[in-house]
Amino acid sequence: MFFGIRSVSSTPQRYNFHETETKWQKVWEERQTFKAAMDKARPKYYVLEMFPYPSGRIHMGHVRNYTQGDVIARYKRARGFNVLHPMGWDAFGLPAENAAMEKKVHPKKWTYENIATMKAQLKSMGLSLDWSRELATCDPTYYRHQQKMFLDFWKAGLAYRKEAWVNWDPVDNTVLANEQVIEGKGWRTGAPVERRKLTQWNLRITHFADELLSRLDTLERWPEKVRLMQANWIGKSRGARVFWQLADTAGAKKDWGKLEIFTTRPDTLYGASFMALSAEHPVVAELAAKDPGLQHFVAECRKTGTAAAEVETAEKQGYKLPLVAEHPLLPGKTVPVYAANFVLMEYGTGAIFGCPGHDERDHEFATKYGLPILQVVAPADGSAVDIAAAPYIEDGVIVNSDFLDGLSVEDAKTKVIARLEEMGVGKGTVQYRLRDWLVSRQRYWGCPIPAIHCESCGVVPVPEKDLPVELPDDVTFDRPGNPLDRHPTWKHVACPSCGKPARRETDTFDTFIDSSWYFDRFTSPHLATAPFDREENHYWMPVDQYIGGVEHAILHLLYSRFWTRAMREVQMTSRDEPFDGLFTQGMVCHETYRAGDGTWLTPEEVERVEGGRTIRLSDRSPVEVGRSEKMSKSKKNVVDPDQIIRDYGADTARWFMLSDSPPERDLEWTEAGVTGAWRFQQRLHRIATTAIDGLPPAGAAKPATFSDAATALRRAAHKAIAGISTDIEAFHFNKAVARLYEFANTLDQAKGGDESAQWALREALEIFVRLIGPMTPHLAEELWAALGHKSLLADSPWPLPDDALLVDDTVTVAVQLNGKLRGTVALAKDTPKDQAEKAALALPELVRGLDGKTPKRVIVVPNRIVNVVV
RNA sequence: GCCCCCGUGGCGGAAUUGGUAGACGCGCCUGACUCAAAAUCAGGUUUCCUCACGGAAGUGUUGGUUCGAGUCCGACCGGGGGCACCA
Numbered sequence: 001m002f003f004g005i006r007s008v009s010s011t012p013q014r015y016n017f018h019e020t021e022t023k024w025q026k027v028w029e030e031r032q033t034f035k036a037a038m039d040k041a042r043p044k045y046y047v048l049e050m051f052p053y054p055s056g057r058i059h060m061g062h063v064r065n066y067t068q069g070d071v072i073a074r075y076k077r078a079r080g081f082n083v084l085h086p087m088g089w090d091a092f093g094l095p096a097e098n099a100a101m102e103k104k105v106h107p108k109k110w111t112y113e114n115i116a117t118m119k120a121q122l123k124s125m126g127l128s129l130d131w132s133r134e135l136a137t138c139d140p141t142y143y144r145h146q147q148k149m150f151l152d153f154w155k156a157g158l159a160y161r162k163e164a165w166v167n168w169d170p171v172d173n174t175v176l177a178n179e180q181v182i183e184g185k186g187w188r189t190g191a192p193v194e195r196r197k198l199t200q201w202n203l204r205i206t207h208f209a210d211e212l213l214s215r216l217d218t219l220e221r222w223p224e225k226v227r228l229m230q231a232n233w234i235g236k237s238r239g240a241r242v243f244w245q246l247a248d249t250a251g252a253k254k255d256w257g258k259l260e261i262f263t264t265r266p267d268t269l270y271g272a273s274f275m276a277l278s279a280e281h282p283v284v285a286e287l288a289a290k291d292p293g294l295q296h297f298v299a300e301c302r303k304t305g306t307a308a309a310e311v312e313t314a315e316k317q318g319y320k321l322p323l324v325a326e327h328p329l330l331p332g333k334t335v336p337v338y339a340a341n342f343v344l345m346e347y348g349t350g351a352i353f354g355c356p357g358h359d360e361r362d363h364e365f366a367t368k369y370g371l372p373i374l375q376v377v378a379p380a381d382g383s384a385v386d387i388a389a390a391p392y393i394e395d396g397v398i399v400n401s402d403f404l405d406g407l408s409v410e411d412a413k414t415k416v417i418a419r420l421e422e423m424g425v426g427k428g429t430v431q432y433r434l435r436d437w438l439v440s441r442q443r444y445w446g447c448p449i450p451a452i453h454c455e456s457c458g459v460v461p462v463p464e465k466d467l468p469v470e471l472p473d474d475v476t477f478d479r480p481g482n483p484l485d486r487h488p489t490w491k492h493v494a495c496p497s498c499g500k501p502a503r504r505e506t507d508t509f510d511t512f513i514d515s516s517w518y519f520d521r522f523t524s525p526h527l528a529t530a531p532f533d534r535e536e537n538h539y540w541m542p543v544d545q546y547i548g549g550v551e552h553a554i555l556h557l558l559y560s561r562f563w564t565r566a567m568r569e570v571q572m573t574s575r576d577e578p579f580d581g582l583f584t585q586g587m588v589c590h591e592t593y594r595a596g597d598g599t600w601l602t603p604e605e606v607e608r609v610e611g612g613r614t615i616r617l618s619d620r621s622p623v624e625v626g627r628s629e630k631m632s633k634s635k636k637n638v639v640d641p642d643q644i645i646r647d648y649g650a651d652t653a654r655w656f657m658l659s660d661s662p663p664e665r666d667l668e669w670t671e672a673g674v675t676g677a678w679r680f681q682q683r684l685h686r687i688a689t690t691a692i693d694g695l696p697p698a699g700a701a702k703p704a705t706f707s708d709a710a711t712a713l714r715r716a717a718h719k720a721i722a723g724i725s726t727d728i729e730a731f732h733f734n735k736a737v738a739r740l741y742e743f744a745n746t747l748d749q750a751k752g753g754d755e756s757a758q759w760a761l762r763e764a765l766e767i768f769v770r771l772i773g774p775m776t777p778h779l780a781e782e783l784w785a786a787l788g789h790k791s792l793l794a795d796s797p798w799p800l801p802d803d804a805l806l807v808d809d810t811v812t813v814a815v816q817l818n819g820k821l822r823g824t825v826a827l828a829k830d831t832p833k834d835q836a837e838k839a840a841l842a843l844p845e846l847v848r849g850l851d852g853k854t855p856k857r858v859i860v861v862p863n864r865i866v867n868v869v870v
Numbered sequence: 871g872c873c874c875c876c877g878u879g880g881c882g883g884a885a886u887u888g889g890u891a892g893a894c895g896c897g898c899c900u901g902a903c904u905c906a907a908a909a910u911c912a913g914g915u916u917u918c919c920u921c922a923c924g925g926a927a928g929u930g931u932u933g934g935u936u937c938g939a940g941u942c943c944g945a946c947c948g949g950g951g952g953c954a955c956c957a
Binding site for chain 2: 183224225228229232233235237239261262263264265276316340341342343344346347348351352353354355359360361362364431432433550553554659660661662665666667668670672673675676677679680682683686734735737738739740741742745812813814815816818819820821823824856857858859861864865867868869
C-alpha cells in the first residue's frame with residue numbers, strides 16, 4: 001500500500017517536518033548541545049548502542065536500536081544526568097575485502113565512504129549523539145592501543161600461540177573462533193567449516209571461565225535469557241579425572257603410561273566396559289603410524305568433522321586398539337581400548353571410559369561392538385530396569401560397586417572422588433565447555449598482530465616504540481588468500497631482538513577484539529598516549545545502559561567481559577564488568593513478496609489493491625504474500641530508512657519504531673503503521689498550535705483555584721508524567737506511546753474556559769511537549785519554541801508530577817456476585833470496608849442477582865472490588 | 871534429545887503483578903464536510919442471543935488451587951530461540 005506515500009506529497013502540509021527537522025539539527029549541532037564532558041559534581045549516565053559496521057547504508061534495525069537509545073539518552077539528560085552518548089564505527093571486517101575484490105575499490109576507501117554516508121543518515125535521525133567522540137576501529141590511532149594491550153596480555157600470559165585443530169572457513173579463507181561456527185558452518189559464509197591443524201594466536205578466556213560464569217548472577221540489569229545463554233556457553237561441569245594404566249596387547253612392550261580421562265559420572269566407574277579415545281588423541285596418532293587401518297579410520301573421522309547434520313546421522317564408530325586399560329579400582333580387571341569417532345579431543349582429556357549401562361552414547365557403542373553392559377545404578381524405589389535394552393540415566397542407588405553400594409548418585413560421586421585421590425589414581429575437577437578465543441585471521445582488513453617471527457629468537461613482540469604496526473595501503477585483491485602475506489616488502493623486517501632478517505606476523509586480529517573495548521575508548525577518544533585516561537574512564541564507565549541485538553549474546557558480550565578482565569589483570573583498570581545494564585531489542589520484520597516466477601519482490605514493487613489482493617506494479621500480475629520475516633536483502637523485504645525519513649520525517653520514523661511493539665520483541669514494519677504515525681505528528685502539531693492562541697504567557701502566575709474541568713486536565717497531565725516516566729525507565733516505550741495518545745486525546749478535547757482552564761491548558765501543553773521530547777525531539781523542540789520558550793527543550797528538565805494530582809477522590813469499585821461482575825459503584829477513595837460493603841449490597845444489579853438469597857460472605861478489597869458470595 | 875521464552879479481538883498489543891479482560895494504535899463500519907474523492911471531524915467495533923433493555927460465553931487445550939485466575943500449579947497442543955556425540 002503506497003497510498004500513504006503518495007498522499008504525503010499531494011497534501012498541503014501544515015507541519016513542514018523537513019524544514020523543522022533540519023533547523024533543529026543545525027541548532028543542536030551549532031550549540032554543541034550533546035557534547036559530553038566529565039563533571040564530577042554531577043551523576044553520569046553512559047548510554048551506548050552497539051556501534052554499526054559501515055556496510056554502506058543504515059537499515060531499519062539501526063533505526064530501531066538508535067531510537068531506543070536516544071529516548072533513554074534524552075530522558076536521562078532531562079533528568080539531570082551528565083549523559084555520554086557516543087557513536088563510532090566497527091570498521092574492520094571482510095565485507096570491505098569482498099568489495100575490493102568485486103568492485104576494485106580499496107577497503108579503506110570503501111569503508112570511509114560508507115562511514116560518510118551512514119553518518120549523514122544517522123544525523124538525519126536527530127540523535128542526541130556526541131559526534132566529537134566519533135571513532136573508527138580501522139584508524140591506526142585506535143588500533144595502536146589495541147596492539148599495545150595485546151602485548152601486555154602476551155607478557156601476562158593471557159595471549160599465546162598454540163598448534164591445534166581449528167575451524168577453517170573455505171569461503172573467507174580464514175580460521176574462525178568456536179563462537180563463530182554455527183551448526184558446523186561459518187557464521188558469515190554459511191560454508192561448512194573444515195578442520196585444519198594450524199599454529200594460531202589465542203587469548204586465554206578460559207582463565208576467567210569461573211568468574212565469567214559466577215559474575216553473571218550479579219548482572220541484574222541484563223536479560224535473563226542472555227545470562228542463561230552465556231552460562232550454557234561456558235558450560236561448567238563437575239567431575240573427575242581418572243588415570244588408567246595402559247597395557248600393550250600387541251607385545252610391543254612399550255610402556256604407554258597412564259591414560260587420563262574425564263568423567264562427570266565417577267560414581268559409575270564400576271560399570272566401565274571400555275575406553276574410548278579421540279581419533280586425534282596422541283596415543284592414537286602414535287599407534288596409527290604403524291597401522292594403515294587405523295590411519296584410514298582417523299582420516300574418516302576427520303572427514304565427518306563437525307558438520308551438525310552429519311554428526312546427527314553419523315553412526316558410532318570405533319577402532320579397536322592393541323591396548324587394554326587396567327581398572328583403577330579393580331586390580332586385575334582390564335577393559336578394551338578403542339579409538340572412537342564420537343570423542344572430542346577439545347573437551348576434557350580427549351578420552352573417556354564407557355559405561356553403557358548409564359549413558360546413551362556408550363550404550364549405543366557397546367551394543368554395536370558386543371561389549372558387556374553392567375548395571376551399577378538402580379531406581380531408588382527398587383523397580384527393575386532392562387539395562388540391555390536402554391541405559392538407565394535417572395537418579396538412583398548405586399549397586400554392584402563395592403564400597404559405593406547403597407549410596408545415592410551424589411554421595412557416591414563425592415566418596416569415589418575421595419578414594420581416587422587417596423589412591424593417587426584420580427582427582428575431582430571442574431571442566432568447562434568454553435575454549436580459548438582463537439584470534440588469528442588470515443585477512444588483510446583487520447588490526448595487524450604486533451609480532452615478529454625470527455629463525456633464531458622465535459616469536460618476538462614488536463617493540464612498543466614501533467607501534468602501531470600499520471597496514472600497508474598498496475595491496476592487491478586479484479587472488480584469493482591474504483594480501484598481507486604476499487605483499488612484496490611489508491612482512492620483511494629485522495628481528496627486534498637479534499637484528500637478523502625476520503618476518504612479520506601476517507595474520508590480523510579477529511574484529512571482535514576491536515569491539516571488545518571501544519566503549520572504553522569513548523571515554524577519552526583522542527588520547528594518544530594510552531587507550532584511555534584513567535580518571536575519565538573511571539568517571540564514565542561502566543556503560544549504564546547498553547542496547548543491541550540479542551545475536552551478540554555470546555560473541556561480543558562475552559569477549560567484552562573477558563577483555564575488561566584482561567585489562568584488570570594488567571592493572572589498566574580495577575573494573576570487572578563493562579556493562580551494567582543491557583537491553584536486547586527485537587528485529588524489524590516485513591512481509592515478503594513473491595512474483596509468479598518465484599522471484600522475491602521489494603515492497604516498492606507491489607501494491608495492495610481492492611479486494612485484498614496484492615499485485616506487482618509493473619505488470620499487474622498477482623503476487624504471493626509470504627509471512628513476515630526479518631528484513632534482509634536476500635528476501636528483498638527491506639524498507640530504506642532514508643526514504644522514510646525523506647517522505648515522513650525522522651520523528652515519524654522514530655515514533656513508529658517506539659509504538660505498538662514492545663522493544664524486546666520483533667517489530668512488524670507496515671506502511672499503514674507509518675502513515676498512522678505520520679498522521680499523529682500532524683495531529684499533534686495541529687492540536688498544539690491551535691491551542692497556543694489565547695494561552696496565558698509562559699510563566700504566568702498559577703491561579704489559586706481551578707475549575708473542575710481544569711483540575712481534570714491537570715490530573716491527566718500529571719498522571720501522564722508519572723506513567724511515562726515509569727514506562728521509559730522500564731523500557732516500555734510502547735506503553736509510553738499509548739499514554740501519550742491518551743493524553744493527546746484529552747488535550748484535543750480540552751475546551752477553553754475560565755482563566756484557570758487556560759492556565760491548566762498551558763501547563764498540560766508544556767508537559768506534553770516535554771514528554772514527547774525524547775521520542776519526537778524535532779517536533780517537541782518546535783512546539784517548545786512556539787510556546788514562547790527561548791531556551792532549548794533539549795536543555796530543559798523533565799517535568800515532575802504533583803503527587804496530590806495523582807490520586808483520585810473517587811474510585812470505581814467493581815461489584816461481583818460469586819466472582820462475576822454485576823456492576824460498579826463510585827465510592828470516595830479509601831471508603832471503609834463496611835461502608836463499601838453496604839454500598840455494594842445496595843446495587844440494584846446485585847440485588848437482582850441475589851434473588852433474595854442471603855450473602856454467605858463478602859470480600860472487600862478497598863478501592864478495588866467487593867465480591868459477594870452466596 | 872536437553873534448556874529457555876511465548877500463545878489475549880481482523881491485526882500490533884494493554885491489563886496497577888491474584889481483583890471491572892481487550893487500554894492505546896492499526897484496520898473496518900456508520901455519519902458529517904465535499905459535485906466527488908483524499909484529508910479531517912463525530913460515533914461504533916471480542917463473540918453469540920435480543921428491536922432494545924439486558925443476558926451468556928470468552929485470554930491455545932485440559933484439570934487444579936482460590937471468594938476471585940490472562941496472571942499461580944500439573945498435563946497436553948502449537949510457535950520461537952539457544953545448545954547439542956561436551957563424557
